Amino acid sequence: MTKKIIFSLVLLAIFGILSIWAFVISKNIMGDTQVSGKNTSSEEQITMQELIITETKEGKKFWEVYADTGRFDKETEKAVLNNISANFYKKEEVVLSVAAPVAEYDSEKKEIRLKGGAEGANNKDIYIKADEICWTGSKDEIRAKGNVKIIRNDQVMTVSDESSFDTDFTNLKISGDANTYVFSLH
Numbered sequence: 238m239t240k241k242i243i244f245s246l247v248l249l250a251i252f253g254i255l256s257i258w259a260f261v262i263s264k265n266i267m268g269d270t271q272v273s274g275k276n277t278s279s280e281e282q283i284t285m286q287e288l289i290i291t292e293t294k295e296g297k298k299f300w301e302v303y304a305d306t307g308r309f310d311k312e313t314e315k316a317v318l319n320n321i322s323a324n325f326y327k328k329e330e331v332v333l334s335v336a337a338p339v340a341e342y343d344s345e346k347k348e349i350r351l352k353g354g355a356e357g358a359n360n361k362d363i364y365i366k367a368d369e370i371c372w373t374g375s376k377d378e379i380r381a382k383g384n385v386k387i388i389r390n391d392q393v394m395t396v397s398d399e400s401s402f403d404t405d406f407t408n409l410k411i412s413g414d415a416n417t418y419v420f421s422l423h
Contacts (some may be wrong), residue, residue: 283309288318290346300372300404302340302349307416316342316365322349325404332405333359333379335370355381362389363406368413377403382388 290302304318318340325333337351348371355370368383378401385400387409398413 251297258301262323281311283311285309290342290349297329298326302342307342314344318342318343323351329354331360333357335365335369346373361406362390365400367400372404375404378408381405387411392420394420 262273285307286305288307292299292301300321300323302318302321305320307316307318309316313380320338321340322334322336324331324333325368335355335357336353337355338353340352341350342348351370352368355367357365357370365381365385367381367389368382369384370379372415381400381402383398385397386394387400388394395411395415395417397411397415400411401410
């Protein structure tokens with residue numbers, strides 16, 4: 238045998254041993270995997286990335302939600318969205334922007350609930366923070382629940398259990414245990 242043939246055989250043996258070793262190591266890392274016996278159709282639940290949901294009113298954009306990821310269950314017509322931000326529009330201009338780590342969207346009711354510490358701000362220097370912010374369909378009413386804090390122009394702050402308001406913060410109603418604080422800028 239020539240040196241070339243011996244070298245080729247040694248190299249082939251090394252690759253074979255490395256392949257077997259990699260297979261054994263990957264099996265140890267992955268463990269025993271088993272396929273679930275559940276009969277779930279891919280049509281029943283859909284996972285999405287980088288998605289946009291838009292609601293229009295009289296042919297114009299009313300609100301739009303952006304999410305990093307989401308899971309839609311076709312049977313219940315509900316989606317769970319992660320890391321979302323949303324904009325509300327009036328006369329084709331953004332009047333309110335909100336964000337939350339998690340949201341639930343009910344496509345039948347066209348209702349979206351921002352959860353896990355939702356925050357928002359509008360074009361009139363008003364900031365809101367709440368445990369949950371919810372709006373439904375083409376209604377111009379938003380409801381906030383749980384530790385609702387609304388700050389306006391760094392001069393007025395309300396803290397309440399619940400609040401409801403229009404997307405441009407007109408018709409503001411606070412309820413439950415509520416306090417209002419007024420700050421002097423001088």
